[in-house]
Amino acid sequence: PVATPAAASVFSDPYYIGGYNLVPNPYPSAIDWNAALGFTESNLFGTIWIFDRGSGNYGAYVRDAGSGTNDVSNIIPVGQSFFVQASTTGIGSLTINQAARTHSANDLLKDGNLPVELLKLKVVANKYSDELIVQFSEGSSMAFEGNRDAQKLRSPGDAPQLYSLTPEGTELSINTIPFSNETIIIPVGFELAANTDAVFNFTNLESFDPNITIFLEDLLSGKMIDVREQQVYTFTHDEGNEALRFRLHFKNVVGVDEQQLSAYQIWSYDSKVYVSIPALTGDKALIQLIDAQGKVVYEGEHHLSNPEIINVRANQHVLIARIITGTQVYTQKVFIR
Known part of the structure; x- marks a missing residue:
């Protein structure tokens, strides 16, 4: 006989627990979170979480994302409960249909599918x-x-x-x-x-x-x-x-x-400027940072690491980074905040 599809109603909990709800696998077989017709749901994110005793942490898997953390995959073993998360205030719902069931290890996501x-x-x-x-x-x-x-x-x-x-x-x-x-x-x-x-x-x-x-x-x-x-x-x-x-x-x-090739890379984050010129690693270079009015707000000689990091003590939001070594000059606009 065909079993009645299992249903688990998931309610959005108060914000302090983030809407997480524990759901059992109700079938005497594994279920596949990627199964196209396996689940009927509303107001749920696409992630499952399962506790992994070996790592001491919850592992996560996002539907069709390609990989999971802490040995969690798209396959939910028999007898295994898993967390889902309500995506909005109100009621989230999840029905686990017969189509979610799987008996084949081939349904397990392999590294070749990453x-x-x-x-x-x-x-x-x-x-x-x-x-x-x-x-x-x-x-x-x-x-x-x-x-x-x-x-x-x-x-x-x-x-x-x-x-x-x-x-x-x-x-x-x-x-x-x-x-x-x-x-x-x-x-x-x-x-x-x-x-x-x-x-x-x-x-x-x-x-x-x-x-x-x-x-x-x-x-x-x-x-x-x-x-x-x-x-x-x-x-x-x-x-x-x-x-x-x-x-x-x-x-x-x-x-x-x-994909494009680049002989050098200059970028910024917060109050730091990063300079990467792999071919010149270890060479001496003059690094200048110039504001919008043309004033040099930083100047220093560096033996280039890959990357070289410059801490900027300036309030300017936009600077021009100039790296001078021998007859070569590299420039890039950077944003400081």
Whole structure:
């Protein structure tokens, strides 16, 4: 006989718990969150969260997003409950239809299905771990989007908490952002109620064009790490450290069909200017910052790192960065705030 489709009504809870609701898999089989006719729903975001005992954290998966964190995928095992999130005030609803059922391991998302331009960052600390995904997709935005991004669902206990931050301050475990020929900088939060060493591990770098630059900035140590050259970064964490200690810098992620080569990159974020000229790493250069009236507000000689970082003590919103080395001059307009 055909079983009656299971139904779980999900109600939008008060804001302080974010609208999260725990739903069981009611079938004696796994269900596929990607199943086209598997779910009837309203006022729900496209994410599921499942607790992963190995990492000590909730893993997240966004429908059709391509990958999940902390070993969570599109397949929800038999007997497994999962969280969904109401997207608006009022009532959210979810019906799990027979079409959601699956008995084939082939329905599990494989690494070969990962989208192009997806970076996964894993942190290991205090015997537990957490993961963050930053991926690029046409038509997405820097703001939170419920059908593309997964909000960070924090776990209690001793596990590290890793997330990115949107411009409006939303914490994300999966952050889908637009292609851009400008440098995109993503603040990364790391929290842990312990004093210990922690290790970052970057994977899936092969999904990016080789000409795309990706840096990790450690604001506490002042280090800039080229993650293509160094996929593992170890740092010391104190419980009192600023949570938003890190930044990810993505330069010229414009998609495969539009990739352009650039011999140098100059960009800014807050009160810092970053200069990357790989061919001149270690060479002496004169760096000038010039305001709209033509006044030099900063000038200094540098032996160029990749990238070189200049802290700007100026109130001007727009500056021209000029880098002079030998007979070569590089210029770029930058915005300081």
